[in-house]
Amino acid sequence: MTQPKVDTEVGPLRTVLLHRPGNELKRLTPRNNDQLLFDSIPWVDRAQQEHDAFAGVLRGRGVEVLLLTDVLTEALADPRARTAGVHAAIDDRRLGDVLADSLRDHLSTVDADTLAEVLTGGMTFEELPTAAGPSLVRKMHHPHDFAIDPLPNLLFTRDSSVWIGDRVALSSLALPARRRETMLLDLIYAYHPRFRHAARAYGAHSAPVEGGDVMLLAPGVLAVGVGERTTPAGAESLARSVFTDNLAHTVLAVPIEQDRATMHLDTVCTMVDRDAVVMYPLARDSLVAFTLCPDDDGGLRVSGPQPFLHAAAEAMGIEKLRVIDTGLDPVTAEREQWDDGNNTLALAPGVVVGYERNVETNARLTDAGIEVLPIAGSELGSGRGGPRCMSCPIERAPVE
Numbered sequence: 001m002t003q004p005k006v007d008t009e010v011g012p013l014r015t016v017l018l019h020r021p022g023n024e025l026k027r028l029t030p031r032n033n034d035q036l037l038f039d040s041i042p043w044v045d046r047a048q049q050e051h052d053a054f055a056g057v058l059r060g061r062g063v064e065v066l067l068l069t070d071v072l073t074e075a076l077a078d079p080r081a082r083t084a085g086v087h088a089a090i091d092d093r094r095l096g097d098v099l100a101d102s103l104r105d106h107l108s109t110v111d112a113d114t115l116a117e118v119l120t121g122g123m124t125f126e127e128l129p130t131a132a133g134p135s136l137v138r139k140m141h142h143p144h145d146f147a148i149d150p151l152p153n154l155l156f157t158r159d160s161s162v163w164i165g166d167r168v169a170l171s172s173l174a175l176p177a178r179r180r181e182t183m184l185l186d187l188i189y190a191y192h193p194r195f196r197h198a199a200r201a202y203g204a205h206s207a208p209v210e211g212g213d214v215m216l217l218a219p220g221v222l223a224v225g226v227g228e229r230t231t232p233a234g235a236e237s238l239a240r241s242v243f244t245d246n247l248a249h250t251v252l253a254v255p256i257e258q259d260r261a262t263m264h265l266d267t268v269c270t271m272v273d274r275d276a277v278v279m280y281p282l283a284r285d286s287l288v289a290f291t292l293c294p295d296d297d298g299g300l301r302v303s304g305p306q307p308f309l310h311a312a313a314e315a316m317g318i319e320k321l322r323v324i325d326t327g328l329d330p331v332t333a334e335r336e337q338w339d340d341g342n343n344t345l346a347l348a349p350g351v352v353v354g355y356e357r358n359v360e361t362n363a364r365l366t367d368a369g370i371e372v373l374p375i376a377g378s379e380l381g382s383g384r385g386g387p388r389c390m391s392c393p394i395e396r397a398p399v400e
């Protein structure tokens with residue numbers, strides 16, 4: 001077992017954290033899917049098969065796959081982790097003091113597997129333990145209301161934490177449906193024996209930054225999308241944090257349209273080689289970047305904006321960042337961007353995993369000399385995320 005470290009998007013992937021979709025997806029209904037950030041109701045068994053195949057492709061290429069439920073359950077062997085998990089899951093304002101206290105008591109007695117299931121899949125009022133006694137809160141809630149919210153977006157492990165160099169940054173997730181995910185990652189990194197000594201970067205309670213917006217363009221160079229999720233304040237404080245810890249010398253803050261289709265930078269652009277990205281053509285023509293560097297007094301120097309591709313190549317110290325376009329024509333490109341055609345996961349320079357349905361984009365990548373490992377994603381994609389969104393790299397070998 002080697003030490004966690006990630007300093008590029010494309011260095012040979014050694015270890016990755018995935019979340020095999022579980023019962024939390026069975027909580028999705030047409031009444032709650034918008035609030036829970038899914039565009040439709042996934043067929044859960046098929047989503048699991050698709051995810052198993054995704055994990056299989058990674059293992060087949062020698063990647064160690066850690067599953068979130070496993071590491072969470074192992075971390076919950078530590079009583080401090082249990083207390084933290086239960087504390088974060090129970091909302092006294094929703095349950096009232098009496099019900100909240102009795103649920104806390106109950107959850108402190110269940111085994112780690114059951115607790116992991118509750119922390120990820122949530123709990124409805126009808127599933128509450130009966131010992132809690134009479135409660136107005138209980139009587140007045142519909143039995144299917146959530147006493148503890150499920151976390152269907154755990155599937156997208158990219159967003160809740162991100163390794164930058166040898167430190168892990170816990171995201172500060174912007175939307176209420178995802179905020180508790182950070183807490184689970186926090187307790188995994190704090191109490192799982194494998195991560196107990198991992199140093200932290202940034203802070204979960206800082207301004208919003210989501211991992212899908214953070215891109216490690218080259219060692220020492222980060223791009224941070226700023227849009228629907230990551231805020232300008234989030235990008236600025238992440239930059240300060242990585243400069244203080246000497247994890248980067250340049251951060252590019254990249255404004256992206258505040259729209260569902262472009263919720264993170266990795267929905268319009270991912271790296272497929274040391275010097276190449278797959279990118280949505282509209283973004284290629286319009287993306288700009290503000291360049292942030294540390295100044296001599298411990299502050300920030302901000303310049304720009306200038307065209308993103310130019311700023312990125314300059315910061316990376318390369319002549320040009322090659323661009324492979326999404327799709328074939330504007331309509332196909334729009335369709336394939338929506339279906340995460342740009343959201344590839346690099347396993348090594350020039351080797352990426354992509355959804356098979358994005359036929360035109362994958363063909364362009366292949367024509368450009370990129371090996372595409374296709375996976376099915378008809379169900380996985382219902383939460384609007386592709387292979388990059390569904391993976392949190394923990395160790396990548398350096399790029400030669």
Ligand SMILES: NC(=O)NCCC[C@H](N)C(=O)O
Pocket residue numbers: 036037038153156158159178211212213263264266267383384385386388389
């Ligand atoms: N990096 C990504 O683009 N992640 C996809 C997150 C999808 C999830 N349903 C969300 O709306 O947050």
